[in-house]
Amino acid sequence: MGILKRVWHWFDRRGGFSETIGPLARHKVPPETAEGKTGWFYVTGLGTLAAFIVQVVTGAALTTKYIPSTAHAYDSIIFITDEVTLGRLLRGMHYFGASAMVVLVCLHLIRVFLTGSYKFPRELSWLSGVALLLLTLTMAWTGQLLRWDQNGVWTVVVGAKFAARFPLIGEPFANFVLGGETVGGATLSRFFSFHVFMFPALIIAFVGFHLYLVVRNGISELPKAGQPVDPETYTAWYHEMVERRGRPHWPDAAWREIVVGAGVVAAIALLALVFGPRELSGPPDPSVLRANPQPDWYFRWYYALLAYKPRGLETFTMVYLPALAFLILVALPFVASRGERSLRHRPWAPVIVIATATVFLGLTVAGLRAPWVPAFETQPLAPETLGLRTDLAVEGARVYYAEGCQYCHAIAGQGGQYGPDLTDVRKRLPPAEMTIRIHNGFGQMPAYRDILTPEEVIAIVAFLDELSAGDVGAGNGGGGVERRGTRR
Amino acid sequence: MSPLNVELSLVYAVVNPRLAPLLIAAAVGAVAAAPFVLATIGRRRRARARTAPRVRIVRPAPGPAAPEEGAAREDGRDDPISPGRRRFFAAVGAAAGGLAAAIVAVPFLGVLFAPVRRREGAVWRPLGALDDFPVGETVRVEFLDPAPVQWAGFAAQGAAWLRRERGQEFVAFSAYCTHIGCPVRWMPDANLFLCPCHGGAFYQDGAVASGPPPEPLFRHTVRVRDGQVEILATPIPLPTDRG
Numbered sequence: 001m002g003i004l005k006r007v008w009h010w011f012d013r014r015g016g017f018s019e020t021i022g023p024l025a026r027h028k029v030p031p032e033t034a035e036g037k038t039g040w041f042y043v044t045g046l047g048t049l050a051a052f053i054v055q056v057v058t059g060a061a062l063t064t065k066y067i068p069s070t071a072h073a074y075d076s077i078i079f080i081t082d083e084v085t086l087g088r089l090l091r092g093m094h095y096f097g098a099s100a101m102v103v104l105v106c107l108h109l110i111r112v113f114l115t116g117s118y119k120f121p122r123e124l125s126w127l128s129g130v131a132l133l134l135l136t137l138t139m140a141w142t143g144q145l146l147r148w149d150q151n152g153v154w155t156v157v158v159g160a161k162f163a164a165r166f167p168l169i170g171e172p173f174a175n176f177v178l179g180g181e182t183v184g185g186a187t188l189s190r191f192f193s194f195h196v197f198m199f200p201a202l203i204i205a206f207v208g209f210h211l212y213l214v215v216r217n218g219i220s221e222l223p224k225a226g227q228p229v230d231p232e233t234y235t236a237w238y239h240e241m242v243e244r245r246g247r248p249h250w251p252d253a254a255w256r257e258i259v260v261g262a263g264v265v266a267a268i269a270l271l272a273l274v275f276g277p278r279e280l281s282g283p284p285d286p287s288v289l290r291a292n293p294q295p296d297w298y299f300r301w302y303y304a305l306l307a308y309k310p311r312g313l314e315t316f317t318m319v320y321l322p323a324l325a326f327l328i329l330v331a332l333p334f335v336a337s338r339g340e341r342s343l344r345h346r347p348w349a350p351v352i353v354i355a356t357a358t359v360f361l362g363l364t365v366a367g368l369r370a371p372w373v374p375a376f377e378t379q380p381l382a383p384e385t386l387g388l389r390t391d392l393a394v395e396g397a398r399v400y401y402a403e404g405c406q407y408c409h410a411i412a413g414q415g416g417q418y419g420p421d422l423t424d425v426r427k428r429l430p431p432a433e434m435t436i437r438i439h440n441g442f443g444q445m446p447a448y449r450d451i452l453t454p455e456e457v458i459a460i461v462a463f464l465d466e467l468s469a470g471d472v473g474a475g476n477g478g479g480g481v482e483r484r485g486t487r488r
Numbered sequence: 489m490s491p492l493n494v495e496l497s498l499v500y501a502v503v504n505p506r507l508a509p510l511l512i513a514a515a516v517g518a519v520a521a522a523p524f525v526l527a528t529i530g531r532r533r534r535a536r537a538r539t540a541p542r543v544r545i546v547r548p549a550p551g552p553a554a555p556e557e558g559a560a561r562e563d564g565r566d567d568p569i570s571p572g573r574r575r576f577f578a579a580v581g582a583a584a585g586g587l588a589a590a591i592v593a594v595p596f597l598g599v600l601f602a603p604v605r606r607r608e609g610a611v612w613r614p615l616g617a618l619d620d621f622p623v624g625e626t627v628r629v630e631f632l633d634p635a636p637v638q639w640a641g642f643a644a645q646g647a648a649w650l651r652r653e654r655g656q657e658f659v660a661f662s663a664y665c666t667h668i669g670c671p672v673r674w675m676p677d678a679n680l681f682l683c684p685c686h687g688g689a690f691y692q693d694g695a696v697a698s699g700p701p702p703e704p705l706f707r708h709t710v711r712v713r714d715g716q717v718e719i720l721a722t723p724i725p726l727p728t729d730r731g
Binding site: 069070071072153154157158160161162164165170171172173174175176178179180181182183184185186187188190283284285286287288289290291292293294303306307309311312314315318372373374376402403404405407408418441444445446447450451 | 601603604605609628630633634635636637638639640641642643644645646647649663664667668669670671672673675677678679680682684685686687689691692697698699700701702722723724726727
């Protein structure tokens, strides 16, 4: 007997590993989860876990250099990125690990929903999964904050403003988030503790419970039409089926999961190598007001939702809508704990998934483009390139840029996207209507009657009316402005 | 503090350091009494079960029923522990565990929730000499938080937008957008406060001009004393409509 084998036996005799872990690893799973193409549906959970393990390991390494102090965290991250050996890769892996975990936890949710695996007896698996989804998002959010750049500071402020909207507990909740009344010395260490100790501890506890339940109740078999779940008979039927036709989880099914998990780890490292960590967005000085805080990509859908929601629905969007989504997720296994799991009998399930995914993806794209953000950096176009003929129009072009119209409106591709492109506005609006809208505001357009002098409005309207007007007859904008002006 | 926050009195009790020893003592007392209470309840319930008519509850058998240890030995004379004592032991174990958890929970919750008590701390902070502020110009002013800690570094600084209207009359706007709290910036060319997050815009008097913000910009109180302009530094203004 080799020395290694003898050492193993020494441990095994005392630890009893092959008696306990062996049968556990080889517990029987439904055949279709361990064979052919269908086996590949059952890998999202371990993929998420792999990403989580990457987060724990890279996160632990990051804490050896990160200083959770409001005054020093930013510099310590710059140090990690630029000076520490492999620090850039480490930060990149933690960033893409977070992205991977968010993506995979959502894929896992979709898989479990589509296969109806939340039904009896696996309701607790679903509920602990919902808790893990929330914890994952909370970790993503607190992680964005711990970067403690400009974005991080304003992330806390936004978090406090959200907390303040909770009924009854609003103000204390906001103070709880800030660790005081303002962003201050206590704020960051608080989130460091949440992100590094408390939430991970909760995640580990819930993952343990989640995995215990998978072994306890068995992985759900691939749904078959005409085989509804009946709590009276399901458990006995399942155990009998697995006993008769099941295959050992290790290695028949587990190899796929581990291959996917390894693929996740490799992809995280590759992305980190190629793209690096998320760039820092300026020092975390809350008194610097020229900041452009924007959330990480996985929250852009919500960022977009906040831009599109009608005014007056703030508390609804920030408190009740998330609460409603949470309640729906929690209620699902209670409302539909029995019955058909097959998609043939649940045609609405893929419809819900596709509709929800479309909404989320659409909002994410909108949030990444963020057309509502004022284009603060736009350079004025030279009036001579715009084909202006009258001095009034040239003066209008000057006023247009001097008064900041370009923050929201684009001309010839230069300027913001919040308001309509004004390159061809003369084809859509008569000058009188332009004047009215500048004066009184229109939709999201502010009213400029107290900001611009009547002469400036006349000039701007003349400018807009002559734009792209090279091939059209002389504009008559002046008259419209005159009329509107006198009527006022 | 609004009357609604009374719901939090429990949290405040935990937060109040003077109450901590009292809470721990109460927990110890409750836990010490718990085994006796639990054992008594158990005895009553058994007594009731003996007199009450039997109702058969049919449940699907969860596999082969393992004989309960105590029950198997019920008539065995050699078991030195009576079922009642065994129940008492279980209650002692549960209570001791609960006690340990309660003792650790007091300082944990106390420190975790300490910041929920708003200290109502508004402090006057100097902004500069009166003559440094030209009439009609909106400028960014920096000032120290109402209650900074020593090590806060730049996090101790806050900022606002200040404009001298005329003479000694000032107006100061909080930089926190009333939508979700991003920093609005004064655009002197457009004469608007613009928010970089969702394009919210405010007129120079702080009223909403456009975009998603639900309310006008929060105003700070400003005063002039001995030729010095001072601002009342307050906690981060929170939305007024909590509906």
